[in-house]
Amino acid sequence: MLGSKAGSIEAPAIDARGITRVYKAKPNDVVALAGVDLEVAPGEFFGLLGPNGAGKTTLIKILTTLLLPSSGTARIFGFDVATETKQIRRIMNMVAGGEQSGYGILQAREQLWMFSQFYGLGVKEGWQRVDDLIDAVGLSEQRHQRVSTLSTGQRQKMNFARGLLNDPWVFFLDEPTLGLDVAAARAVRELITDWRAAVPGRTVLLTTHYMAEADELCERIAIVDRGRILAIGTPAELKRRVQHESVFRLEVDRLAGGPSALARLPGVVSAAAAAGRTGEDDPAARQTVVINLVLAEDAALAGVVAALGGLDARIVALTKSEPSLEDVFVELVGRGFDDDEAEPTRTVGDDEAEPSSEPHEAGQPEPDEGLL
Amino acid sequence: MSGLEATKSAASRSGVPGQAGRRPPRVRAFVGAPSSGPRESAAWTRRRIVANNLHSVVGRAYPRVRGLTREPSWILFEMLLPFLTTSAFVFVYRALDAPPSYIGFVVLGGAMSAFWLNVVWMMAAQLYWEKDQGNLELYFAAPMNLMSVLFGMAAGGLVMSSTRAVVVLVVATVVYKVSFSIDQWGLLLAVFVLTLAALYGFGMMLASLFLMWGREAWHMTQLMVEPVYFVSGLNFPVGRLGMLGAVAIALIPLAVGLDAMRQLAFASTGPTGTPSPEIEALILIAMTIVFTILARWLLHSMEIRARQEGRLTVRWR
Numbered sequence: 234m235l236g237s238k239a240g241s242i243e244a245p246a247i248d249a250r251g252i253t254r255v256y257k258a259k260p261n262d263v264v265a266l267a268g269v270d271l272e273v274a275p276g277e278f279f280g281l282l283g284p285n286g287a288g289k290t291t292l293i294k295i296l297t298t299l300l301l302p303s304s305g306t307a308r309i310f311g312f313d314v315a316t317e318t319k320q321i322r323r324i325m326n327m328v329a330g331g332e333q334s335g336y337g338i339l340q341a342r343e344q345l346w347m348f349s350q351f352y353g354l355g356v357k358e359g360w361q362r363v364d365d366l367i368d369a370v371g372l373s374e375q376r377h378q379r380v381s382t383l384s385t386g387q388r389q390k391m392n393f394a395r396g397l398l399n400d401p402w403v404f405f406l407d408e409p410t411l412g413l414d415v416a417a418a419r420a421v422r423e424l425i426t427d428w429r430a431a432v433p434g435r436t437v438l439l440t441t442h443y444m445a446e447a448d449e450l451c452e453r454i455a456i457v458d459r460g461r462i463l464a465i466g467t468p469a470e471l472k473r474r475v476q477h478e479s480v481f482r483l484e485v486d487r488l489a490g491g492p493s494a495l496a497r498l499p500g501v502v503s504a505a506a507a508a509g510r511t512g513e514d515d516p517a518a519r520q521t522v523v524i525n526l527v528l529a530e531d532a533a534l535a536g537v538v539a540a541l542g543g544l545d546a547r548i549v550a551l552t553k554s555e556p557s558l559e560d561v562f563v564e565l566v567g568r569g570f571d572d573d574e575a576e577p578t579r580t581v582g583d584d585e586a587e588p589s590s591e592p593h594e595a596g597q598p599e600p601d602e603g604l605l
Numbered sequence: 606m607s608g609l610e611a612t613k614s615a616a617s618r619s620g621v622p623g624q625a626g627r628r629p630p631r632v633r634a635f636v637g638a639p640s641s642g643p644r645e646s647a648a649w650t651r652r653r654i655v656a657n658n659l660h661s662v663v664g665r666a667y668p669r670v671r672g673l674t675r676e677p678s679w680i681l682f683e684m685l686l687p688f689l690t691t692s693a694f695v696f697v698y699r700a701l702d703a704p705p706s707y708i709g710f711v712v713l714g715g716a717m718s719a720f721w722l723n724v725v726w727m728m729a730a731q732l733y734w735e736k737d738q739g740n741l742e743l744y745f746a747a748p749m750n751l752m753s754v755l756f757g758m759a760a761g762g763l764v765m766s767s768t769r770a771v772v773v774l775v776v777a778t779v780v781y782k783v784s785f786s787i788d789q790w791g792l793l794l795a796v797f798v799l800t801l802a803a804l805y806g807f808g809m810m811l812a813s814l815f816l817m818w819g820r821e822a823w824h825m826t827q828l829m830v831e832p833v834y835f836v837s838g839l840n841f842p843v844g845r846l847g848m849l850g851a852v853a854i855a856l857i858p859l860a861v862g863l864d865a866m867r868q869l870a871f872a873s874t875g876p877t878g879t880p881s882p883e884i885e886a887l888i889l890i891a892m893t894i895v896f897t898i899l900a901r902w903l904l905h906s907m908e909i910r911a912r913q914e915g916r917l918t919v920r921w922r
Contacts, residue, residue: 244644256915275643294915297746301912310643320647322748334739336668338675343667350664351747351754353649353657362634369634397635399748402643431635434642 244311246403246436247273247296251305254291254460265291266302267460273453275310275402276433280451281440282558288460289440293407296438297327309403323353326401330411332392337381341372341391344380345398352399359398366394370424386417393424404429406439410446422450444558456562463565472556475564478502481526481534484550485541488522495526498540500533521549649748661749665757669727670764683719683765684772691715691773694840695781706871707841709783713867714839716774720804721833721859723766728808730826731758732816741816745911751904755812759805786873792882793869799889800862806896807858813903817910837863844878854879858892861885 254266266288273279281289294300296307298318307314309321335344342363349359367376370390375383383391389409396404406425410418429435441447447454448468455465464471488494495504507523528534541548649657672679694711732755735741744754777783787793818825836853837843837860843850844864853860865885868877880888910916 246643299742299745299912300915310647312644312647319748322746323647323649324643325746327746329739332739334743336672338672339668343671347664347667348743348747350660350667351657351744351749353653353660353748355656355660356663359660365634402646428635 244308245272246275246277246310247271247279247307247438248309248311249292249296249305249307252292252295252302252307253304254288254295254300255303264460266295268305269457269460269462271455271462271465273436273438275436278429278437278450278452279439280447280454281438281457282442282444282447282454282562283440283457284442286459287457289457290407291460292457293327293405293438293440297325297405298322323399324401325403325405326352326396326399327405327407328389328392328396328409329406330389330408330413332389334392334395335380337379339380340377341380341383341387342367342376345391345394348395349398354398362398363394366397370394371420386413386420389413389417389421390424393421397428402434403436403438406437408441409439410441410443418446422446425450444562448558454558456558456565458562458566464561468558471558471561475556475560479528479531479534480554481528482507482550482552482554483524483526483537483548484521485524485546485548486521488524488541488546489544491522492524494544495524495537495540498533498536500529500536502527502529522546657749658753661747661753662757662760665754666761666764667757669758669761673765673768683769684776687715687718687769687773688776690718691777692781695777705784706873708781709785709871710842710867711840712774712777712781712783713870714863715777716770717800717859717863717866718834718839719766719769719773720763720801721837721839722830723762724804724808724811725826725829725833727762727765728755728758728805729811729815729829730823732812733818733823736816745908751908752809752901755809755900755904758812759809762808763801763805785870787870788872789869789882792886793866796862796865796869796882796886796889799886799893800858800866803858803862803889803892803896806893806900809900810896810903813900813907816907817903817916833857833859836860839863842867842877842879850879854885854888858889858896861888861892865889 249269249271252266252269252271253264256263256265269288269292271292281287281292283289291300295302295314296309298314298321301315309325312320314321335347339347345363345366346359349362350356354362364376367373370393372387372390372394375387375391380388380391393409396406404425409425410421413421425437425439429437437450439447439450451468453465453467454471455462456471457463464474466474492504492506495501504524504526507525526537528537538548691711691714694715695708698707698711732741735744744751778785815825834840836846836849837857838846838850838853839859842864843853843860846853850860854864855861862885864877864879865882868879868882868885879885907916
């Protein structure tokens with residue numbers, strides 16, 4: 234699948250074996266990762282899905298060479314994260330949600346150019362790349378605006394432009410849409426997919442606790458909880474783990490005998506009237522009948538359709554209900570993402586940071602301007 | 606089919622929207638530079654590594670230099686306040702009928718204080734602030750050597766401080782009619798440059814230490830300012846401090862540099878009870894080398910420790 238740009242790629246983009254990470258803490262050490270095995274192929278869009286404190290960020294820190302594993306090994310395109318950091322840093326980049334990096338007093342264009350110099354671009358090459366990326370991420374009108382005045386969504390677009398400056402082969406995204414409104418989050422997701430699709434071989438590792446986001450973007454997903462990977466697979470594969478029966482939502486113009494007329498058919502586990510809805514799509518307003526239909530297998534649907542014909546009922550709508558990734562998580566873990574017990578111990582390295590309260594020196598730039 | 610066309614085609618096949626003009630044109634930016642593969646992209650030549658580090662120095666100096674023009678009010682305060690401090694000492698010495706050279710000493714000290722403040726606030730404590738702002742982990746995750754960032758901070762800081770120092774020196778010299786008696790211009794210039802090199806080397810070393818001390822860095826910074834002013838003899842000849850002054854000359858770049866510059870700028874003053882400017886220049890050279898090596902070693906040690914303990918990645922640690 235790899236094009237000419239990818240060349241001969243033999244090593245996995247990400248190869249982690251038996252990764253553990255323990256933070257020294259009082260009174261007890263905190264186990265952030267407890268034996269993670271992970272292999273991501275070149276060009277793959279891979280997601281780490283889990284609640285806060287699951288160990289996602291810690292794993293990303295290890296893979297981006299910012300943190301050493303307590304045990305185990307990890308390689309990025311064959312380069313060891315412990316010993317070959319420079320090589321890895323030349324071909325990867327990362328963007329985190331809520332990132333406030335840089336200096337607020339600089340204009341967006343200037344800030345990006347500064348980072349381009351760190352990533353190995355020349356002076357003119359840097360400006361050219363920055364201008365291209367600013368247009369590409371949709372910040373053309375903000376290019377000369379101070380970073381401190383950008384909105385959260387604009388700032389995150391700028392962060393994306395920063396992350397793409399060195400044209401990384403592996404792009405680590407840690408909760409990239411955290412705190413963004415719906416439109417901004419959609420824009421960011423479009424950026425990711427467009428960038429990845431532009432050149433075959435580009436690999437993305439995304440951590441998120443937004444299940445719809447993982448479902449939409451990722452080719453494969455690892456569900457992580459308490460430092461362990463509980464399951465890996467495509468979204469469809471993961472959902473099949475919990476989908477033991479086929480569930481349909483059936484809307485018909487009339488149904489003599491009600492749902493029970495269908496419940497007796499072969500392969501039908503249950504047929505019950507669906508709860509009413511309100512709004513423009515309200516079936517009650519259309520005077521139709523809506524039924525939740527549970528079948529032992531999809532094939533039983535043919536018998537239902539035939540039976541509806543016999544009952545002189547016309548099908549208005551038929552949709553298959555898919556289990557969500559949350560259903561998968563609940564099945565695997567026994568609780569939901571938002572349950573209180575999702576984070577029984579504070580996992581150092583994930584999300585929580587004590588707010589800074591240092592005094593501010595007279596004559597120094599204001600905090601939102603950044604300390605130059 | 607060209608690479609761009611192939612890419613467009615690939616994007617189209619993969620169902621990626623955005624190529625038809627509804628969204629911003631992304632193809633050129635997202636295709637990026639040609640590359641044969643990730644392992645080849647990671648193999649940089651020595652020349653490219655050197656260029657990356659030099660560019661990083663420029664890149665990190667950029668916000669400091671740019672900041673000068675962006676907030677002119679800073680410049681006013683940065684110059685006005687030290688000038689007032691210097692003026693206070695000038696009036697004290699005049700009231701005490703001190704020798705005229707003391708006025709010159711104070712003016713020179715006032716000018717050099719700009720560099721010391723810059724080293725303490727914008728070098729020593731800077732990496733800690735960078736960590737707090739979330740920049741540090743991006744610096745560590747970038748391919749350049751972190752020493753380049755420190756050199757960049759120093760270079761940018763030098764530009765900022767030099768502006769302030771020159772203004773204080775010129776204005777105070779004119780207002781208070783300071784008369785210099787300089788016999789060795791070349792040596793004076795060399796000592797000035799060496800003082801800055803040693804001073805910023807000292808700052809780079811402190812930056813690594815402060816990063817390790819975490820939150821205490823702020824307090825350490827505050828603690829260092831006034832004592833160093835005192836033992837460096839910012840507003841009086843350091844020779845007056847006797848043994849304490851000798852220790853300061855041996856350890857603190859500001860003390861030795863300032864003393865050497867005073868000896869050279871006010872040659873007619875006579876013996877100061879301190880080593881000759883030539884000896885002090887050698888001390889500054891030694892300091893520059895030692896501080897720079899120590900900074901490099903500390904930074905490397907700090908990175909290892911940070912990666913082991915998570916200090917880089919957790920802001921409150």
